[in-house]
Amino acid sequence: QKEVEQDPGPLSxxxxxxxxxxCTYSNSAFQYFMWYRQYSRKGPELLMYTYSSxxxxxxxFTAQVDKSSKYISLFIRDSQPSDSATYLCAMSGGNFNKxxxxxxxxxxxxx
Amino acid sequence: xxxxxxxxxxDICQRGTSLTIQCQVDSQVTMMFxxxxxxxxxxxxIATANQGSEATYESGFVIDKFPISxxxxxxxxxxxxxxxxxxxxxxxxxxVPYTEAFFGQGTRLTVV
Numbered sequence: 001q002k003e004v005e006q007d008p009g010p011l012s013x014x015x016x017x018x019x020x021x022x023c024t025y026s027n028s029a030f031q032y033f034m035w036y037r038q039y040s041r042k043g044p045e046l047l048m049y050t051y052s053s054x055x056x057x058x059x060x061f062t063a064q065v066d067k068s069s070k071y072i073s074l075f076i077r078d079s080q081p082s083d084s085a086t087y088l089c090a091m092s093g094g095n096f097n098k099x100x101x102x103x104x105x106x107x108x109x110x111x
Numbered sequence: 112x113x114x115x116x117x118x119x120x121x122d123i124c125q126r127g128t129s130l131t132i133q134c135q136v137d138s139q140v141t142m143m144f145x146x147x148x149x150x151x152x153x154x155x156x157i158a159t160a161n162q163g164s165e166a167t168y169e170s171g172f173v174i175d176k177f178p179i180s181x182x183x184x185x186x187x188x189x190x191x192x193x194x195x196x197x198x199x200x201x202x203x204x205x206x207v208p209y210t211e212a213f214f215g216q217g218t219r220l221t222v223v
Contacts, residue, residue, distance in 0.1 A: 002153075004153070005141040006153075008151060032210055032211075034185075034212070041120075041121075041217075041219065042217065043115075043117070043203055043214035043215050043216040043217040044203070044214070045146060045214075046112075046211055046213060046216045047165050049210070049211050051210075053202075070115070088153075088154070090212065092210070095205075096207045096209075096210060096212075097142060097144075097159055098156075099156075099212050100153075100205075101153045102153060103151065103152055104151075104152040
């Protein structure tokens with residue numbers, strides 16, 4: 001079993017839709033959770049960072065962590081074509097020498 | 112945060128040759144990390160580079176194939192040696208200044 005599971009998509013939505021991206025994980029020691037956005041031919045860009053359980057909002061983006069279910073989500077409101085990218089989840093148990101990444105979900109927002 | 116400059120951004124190389132990828136960070140960091148990202152796959156950690164000591168390699172990666180240098184706290188190189196088409200991938204360097212990982216823009220390597 002992989003440490004982190006993420007649906008690869010692709011996910012195609014119309015402009016303005018609410019997007020939900022998810023990851024599940026198996027290691028209950030994970031405490032730090034991140035979402036990265038990766039445009040084609042670019043490196044991953046940190047989008048959201050959450051410590052432990054709860055929600056965090058930043059503009060159109062909301063990150064949720066449910067540690068009891070070992071499930072994290074990223075919501076994108078009012079999605080835009082510029083949001084079209086691959087979204088990677090990542091997590092760490094506090095040993096910042098080691099991060100665990102999902103395989104990425106490819107999102108396409110159609111104008 | 113950290114700003115990472117990685118080069119080259121892409122290259123096409125002949126099999127059997129070597130390519131050195133450079134990574135420059137805008138601040139001093141203790142450790143730098145090198146990843147490989149194959150299409151549709153998760154990031155795979157190749158090695159961790161600590162200034163002043165030999166790099167630590169993950170299972171499946173060896174120093175002869177992926178030699179790493181770390182001459183100071185802001186710079187590292189990764190060499191992909193004796194390349195084969197299976198080495199075609201995106202290579203990324205990363206740093207963790209506090210608790211979040213930051214990445215360079217990646218090197219897209221194609222071996223022909």
